[in-house]
Amino acid sequence: MRRRLFIASTVSALAACGPITSPLNDNAGFRRVLASAEGLNHLLIGTHGLAREYHERDVDREFRVNGFATPSDVRYAELAAGKFAAYRLVVDGAVERPRTFTLAELAQMPQQTQITRHDCVEGWSAIGKWSGVRLGDLLAAVAPRSDARYAVFRCMDNDGAGNLYYESLDMHQARHPQALLATRLNDVPLDLSHGAPVRLRVPTQLGYKSAKWIARIELAGGVATIAGGRGGYWEDQGYEWYAGI
Amino acid sequence: MKDARQAIYRYALLTRASHWLWVLAFFVLVGSGLQIFNASPNLDASDKSDPSRRVLAIGSPAEGVGTATLFGRTFETTGWLGWTDDGMGSRGAHAFPSPVTIPGYQDLAGGRRWHLFFAWIAGLCWFAWLVSTAIKGNLREMILRPDDLPKLWPMQAYYLKLRATPPPHGTYNPLQKAAYTTVLFVIAPLVVVTGLALSPGIDAIANPLTAVFGGRQFARLWHFAGMLLLLGFFAIHTFQVLTQGVINQMRSMITGWYQPE
Numbered sequence: 001m002r003r004r005l006f007i008a009s010t011v012s013a014l015a016a017c018g019p020i021t022s023p024l025n026d027n028a029g030f031r032r033v034l035a036s037a038e039g040l041n042h043l044l045i046g047t048h049g050l051a052r053e054y055h056e057r058d059v060d061r062e063f064r065v066n067g068f069a070t071p072s073d074v075r076y077a078e079l080a081a082g083k084f085a086a087y088r089l090v091v092d093g094a095v096e097r098p099r100t101f102t103l104a105e106l107a108q109m110p111q112q113t114q115i116t117r118h119d120c121v122e123g124w125s126a127i128g129k130w131s132g133v134r135l136g137d138l139l140a141a142v143a144p145r146s147d148a149r150y151a152v153f154r155c156m157d158n159d160g161a162g163n164l165y166y167e168s169l170d171m172h173q174a175r176h177p178q179a180l181l182a183t184r185l186n187d188v189p190l191d192l193s194h195g196a197p198v199r200l201r202v203p204t205q206l207g208y209k210s211a212k213w214i215a216r217i218e219l220a221g222g223v224a225t226i227a228g229g230r231g232g233y234w235e236d237q238g239y240e241w242y243a244g245i
Numbered sequence: 246m247k248d249a250r251q252a253i254y255r256y257a258l259l260t261r262a263s264h265w266l267w268v269l270a271f272f273v274l275v276g277s278g279l280q281i282f283n284a285s286p287n288l289d290a291s292d293k294s295d296p297s298r299r300v301l302a303i304g305s306p307a308e309g310v311g312t313a314t315l316f317g318r319t320f321e322t323t324g325w326l327g328w329t330d331d332g333m334g335s336r337g338a339h340a341f342p343s344p345v346t347i348p349g350y351q352d353l354a355g356g357r358r359w360h361l362f363f364a365w366i367a368g369l370c371w372f373a374w375l376v377s378t379a380i381k382g383n384l385r386e387m388i389l390r391p392d393d394l395p396k397l398w399p400m401q402a403y404y405l406k407l408r409a410t411p412p413p414h415g416t417y418n419p420l421q422k423a424a425y426t427t428v429l430f431v432i433a434p435l436v437v438v439t440g441l442a443l444s445p446g447i448d449a450i451a452n453p454l455t456a457v458f459g460g461r462q463f464a465r466l467w468h469f470a471g472m473l474l475l476l477g478f479f480a481i482h483t484f485q486v487l488t489q490g491v492i493n494q495m496r497s498m499i500t501g502w503y504q505p506e
Contacts, residue, residue: 010480015342017276018332018349025348025355034358037365041446049449052456060293117293117461119445121353123285124294125461204449238354244446245361 031238042242047172051203054115059186060126065193066118071157071213079156084197089181093152093219096143103183103197109133109141112180116203118210121239130201132182136175138217144171148219152226153200156213159233167200167211168223168231168241178203181214206243208234255503257381263374264498270367271475273359276347278472279340280356286327286340288469292460300466303327305338368437371429386416389426393419428478436471439464 024030079087084103092098113131139151151174155165173179180201183190190196195212202209209232223229228236235241256264286303289295302314303326311327313320330336332343332350343349347359378384396419402408404420411418417425441447441454442464448455458464486494490506497503 010483013272014275015344017272017347018344020349021273021276021347021359022332022349025352025359031355031358034362037358037362040365041361045446045450049446049451051445051449052452058293064294117445119443119448119461120285121357123281123465124287125292127293204445206445234354238352238358240357240361244449245441245444 035240038240038242041240041245045244047170047176047204049204051114051116051178054117054127056115056129058127059115059129061186063118063128063185063194064120064124064126066120066207066210067212068157069193071155071192072160073156073158073213075215076156076213080192080196087197089198089214090216091138091142091219092216094145094148094221095139095219096145097141099142101138106133106138106181106183106198109137114178114180114201114203116178116201118203118207120207121234121243129186130180130182131184131187132180132198132201134177135169135179135181135200136177138181139174139219142219144219147221150220150223150231152218152220152223152231153211153214154216154218155211156215163227163233163236165211165213165233166227167209167233168220168226169202169209173202173205176202176204204244208232208239209243252502252504254501255497256501257377257383258501259374259377261498261501263370266370267367270363270370271479273347273363274367275472275476276345277356277359277363278469280346280348280351281353281360282469283340283346283351284353288466289462290459290466291462292455294462301469303340309336311338364437364440367433371433387422387425388430389419389422393422397423424478424481428475432471432474432478436468436475439468439471443468 087103088100089102089106090098090100110133111131112134113129115127115129117125117127119125135151148171150168150170153167153169155167157165159165169179178201182195182199182201183197185191185194190199195214198214199212200210200214211232220226223231227233230236231241232239287294287296287299288301289298290300291298299314300316303312303322304314305311305328309323309328310321311323311325311329313322313326324336325342326340327338328336329339329342330344331339332346332348339351343351346356348355375384393414396412396414399408399412400414400418400420403411438454439458441451442458443455443461445461448461455461455464458467493504
């Protein structure tokens, strides 16, 4: 009898977790309290560590697609139909020399290849061989002004409800030696589902920071006035801006 | 001589406060951890995801059917795992049922916020308790020592009623010392460290840590297994409290005062 009571009370205590916490989870003030952990984690982990690099034999030839599989921007379909010959990466905002880059121009810049693990926020991971231009090199070419604090990535995608996909990194993260503007995955140009023609790779943070289908990089003093104001599409949905943990 | 029946002050305020904070933090961490698990309900004994090294997979192979596959053996678990209560008034393809997850509906972003906040609460609480207990010199009462080992079986024999009296011991008996030492200094720290090890930022600043556990997915597996061990401790601990004078035990952990029989 006592044992049955014990089991019943344990199961009901566990089953109360959801119903009790849901109203708290919907409370904006309570969510702000929970979110205080993010700044602490960012402060302690910092941005200087290097993600592990792997061997060729570790590479997943069938690399799992993260996020959405096809971009919904109409311009994108036209660019893809023309094999991205008309693609121009716009880099502007708080920079001394705003300019655009064609894919050929990006290919002429020094290339980095990294075999790194992509850690999805959902919990899965996959290893890919990524090649492209270091974000730091690209930024050096446009000379960021001293008031530039964030690199904001605008993507050729929206969620169907009119919200454009975007991401952001602070300048330390953007100049990290492994922050890469990838144009190739596993020795071939990026395909559509993996972010063609240019995507970001930030192997020291969760996969949603590695934005796909990038059209424009805007350097900005802040992100509060952009979309939901939290520095990214997923961040506006409640995910952490600092995604190292 | 002191009256044996006089109440004794057994638990300091910080011990009691950290005990109940841990109870709260533990339930939040389990519930929010299951929410996070649900986003990718597989555990692989590997660095990157690898179906050929899958230890546990919870899923829904067809509408209305839930299954759990452990070491390649599949069990139908409809209603309990795989196809469960979605917290929105119906059932769906959710690994763990929403009533046991935090929050009680599918919300990975929210679950992560709860998890990462209460991980700090549990960790800081552990550290404060450890420092204060060590300073007061009470730590050695509960740490298992080599001379406790021969007393483990006599104590178990006493619990099984194979022996009339427990072996002589201090404040805590040898089995209690074994349990507390294992939970507080082995399993709980391992759960914290494996949780850190599966994060890309931590992997970048402390490369060997993730590798020691066999990689990211393996760290996720250890993290989950450690949670199950802590749940096992919780079940045994609660059972002991309920069967060994629950009112006296609860009073001592709330007010600090214990009434010897």
